[in-house]
Amino acid sequence: MSEHNAIDDLSHHRKFKRRPMQVTDAQELAVSYAATGLTEHIRLQESDGRVLAADMIAPHPFPAFARSGMDGYAIRSADTSRCELGETVWLKVVDEIPCGYVSSIPIESGTASRIMTGAQVPEGADAVVMLEATEIRHEGSETMVGIKRPLAPGKNITPMGFELQEGDLILRKGTKIGPGEISVLATFGLHQVEVYRKPVVGIFSTGTELLDIESPLEPGKIRNSNTYMLASQIREAGGVPVIMEAIPDRIELAKQRVEEALAEYDLVVTTGGVSVGDYDIMGELVTSGSMEMLFNKVTMRPGSVTTAAVKDGKLLFALSGNPGACYVGFLLFVRPAIRKMLGMEQFYLKEWTAELGADYAKVNNFTRFVRGRLEVQGGKLIATPALLDESSVMITIKDSDCLIVIPPELKGAAKGQAVQVLVLPGAWT
Ligand SMILES: Nc1nc2c(c(=O)[nH]1)N[C@H]1C(S)=C(S)[C@@H](COP(=O)(O)OP(=O)(O)OC[C@H]3O[C@@H](n4cnc5c(N)ncnc54)[C@H](O)[C@@H]3O)O[C@H]1N2
Numbered sequence: 001m002s003e004h005n006a007i008d009d010l011s012h013h014r015k016f017k018r019r020p021m022q023v024t025d026a027q028e029l030a031v032s033y034a035a036t037g038l039t040e041h042i043r044l045q046e047s048d049g050r051v052l053a054a055d056m057i058a059p060h061p062f063p064a065f066a067r068s069g070m071d072g073y074a075i076r077s078a079d080t081s082r083c084e085l086g087e088t089v090w091l092k093v094v095d096e097i098p099c100g101y102v103s104s105i106p107i108e109s110g111t112a113s114r115i116m117t118g119a120q121v122p123e124g125a126d127a128v129v130m131l132e133a134t135e136i137r138h139e140g141s142e143t144m145v146g147i148k149r150p151l152a153p154g155k156n157i158t159p160m161g162f163e164l165q166e167g168d169l170i171l172r173k174g175t176k177i178g179p180g181e182i183s184v185l186a187t188f189g190l191h192q193v194e195v196y197r198k199p200v201v202g203i204f205s206t207g208t209e210l211l212d213i214e215s216p217l218e219p220g221k222i223r224n225s226n227t228y229m230l231a232s233q234i235r236e237a238g239g240v241p242v243i244m245e246a247i248p249d250r251i252e253l254a255k256q257r258v259e260e261a262l263a264e265y266d267l268v269v270t271t272g273g274v275s276v277g278d279y280d281i282m283g284e285l286v287t288s289g290s291m292e293m294l295f296n297k298v299t300m301r302p303g304s305v306t307t308a309a310v311k312d313g314k315l316l317f318a319l320s321g322n323p324g325a326c327y328v329g330f331l332l333f334v335r336p337a338i339r340k341m342l343g344m345e346q347f348y349l350k351e352w353t354a355e356l357g358a359d360y361a362k363v364n365n366f367t368r369f370v371r372g373r374l375e376v377q378g379g380k381l382i383a384t385p386a387l388l389d390e391s392s393v394m395i396t397i398k399d400s401d402c403l404i405v406i407p408p409e410l411k412g413a414a415k416g417q418a419v420q421v422l423v424l425p426g427a428w429t
């Protein structure tokens with residue numbers, strides 16, 4: 001008997017049915033409901049990692065003026081043509097131009113102005129001779145600069161608009177902001193940017209066995225680690241976690257609390273209570289009332305019980321209580337939804353091909369996402385499965401930097417075999 005039939009049989013007495021869905025279908029369906037219209041204006045200094053919600057256009061050329069690339073003298077290149085005959089050409093120095101200063105004295109034939117790197121080239125000049133290639137002579141009150149070699153027009157000058165012209169597209173909507181983007185936006189004085197707003201995500205835990213992390217251990221109880229793991233995952237994804245009080249066991253009250261959270265926040269995630277046990281209320285909650293269930297079973301392990309629903313355009317993800325399944329369910333479904341809401345174009349985990357570092361025996365016909373470790377050996381990428389990767393195992397989450405994908409049709413995989421791996425956030429990128 002296949003696994004989903006087993007669950008259907010066990011849950012026949014309940015109001016809901018398990019409808020298994022393929023992983024990629026379930027991902028696409030859930031992500032299609034992730035709202036992308038939420039934007040805000042923020043200060044450039046606070047925009048790292050955010051995604052632009054509007055095209056940015058250059059309000060002026062850059063550089064905005066012809067700029068000297070050297071400390072030296074701004075001259076007319078034609079004046080240096082006589083240097084070809086071995087003559088030193090002497091020009092009268094008429095001004096000194098530091099950065100930020102605009103000279104009012106145009107360069108005419110026979111004259112030069114002392115100029116600094118980054119300063120505006122004066123009118124009439126079409127080249128800058130570097131200081132080291134000149135000599136100085138004083139004639140009474142006048143300073144003369146001597147040049148020995150001819151200069152081509154444009155030498156050591158960056159023309160106005162060399163990098164960008166006024167009206168050019170600087171950054172496209174959908175661009176993630178990093179140091180390079182901040183540099184260009186600051187250059188143009190674009191100190192406020194419109195970005196996609198960070199989704200605020202409510203987190204609920206379920207289960208009477210849960211103790212908060214400040215509590216001493218009690219018999220039969222465990223500490224609520226998933227809530228804090230999820231909060232960390234939400235922050236990594238770019239969202240803002242809000243830890244809610246645990247969901248009560250009573251279905252009506254639970255429903256009310258989840259619906260209130262859905263009205264207030266952009267997204268809601270729950271952990272636990274989603275299987276077929278007597279206290280597993282999430283399955284019933286997502287099939288009742290005004291909620292539209294998208295799926296309540298996915299052909300994957302861990303996380304086969306991953307459930308998603310929508311209410312008034314807001315997504316609710318009910319993840320497993322088992323830490324390993326909760327972790328993977330978040331990565332495959334919630335993270336892409338958050339990243340899409342943040343305006344990111346690549347919202348799924350990166351997929352690479354690697355060589356399996358050890359045999360892996362698979363027990364059912366679901367896609368298996370095995371926690372693993374990537375390393376480069378002899379120029380090859382090797383992915384080695386964690387020794388413990390059951391849904392209920394927490395300890396190897398911290399040791400993994402990839403999920404090794406064992407497809408449904410394979411019974412297992414042998415060491416050396418090519419496998420797809422999903423690269424975990426923060427690792428290798
Ligand atoms: N008869 C069946 N039993 C189970 C099935 C099944 O098909 N038939 N599926 C199994 C699978 S697969 C999974 S995965 C789990 C899913 O269980 P739930 O998501 O309903 O989670 P709970 O029962 O509430 O808890 C499971 C496990 O996780 C611990 N837990 C719960 N919340 C937290 C938390 N916030 N932090 C840390 N640990 C947590 C909880 O104490 C349990 O040990 O169901 C199987 N059962």
Ligand code: MOO
Nearest residue numbers: 303304305325391
């Ligand atoms: O498939 Mo369960 O949902 O992780 O083991």
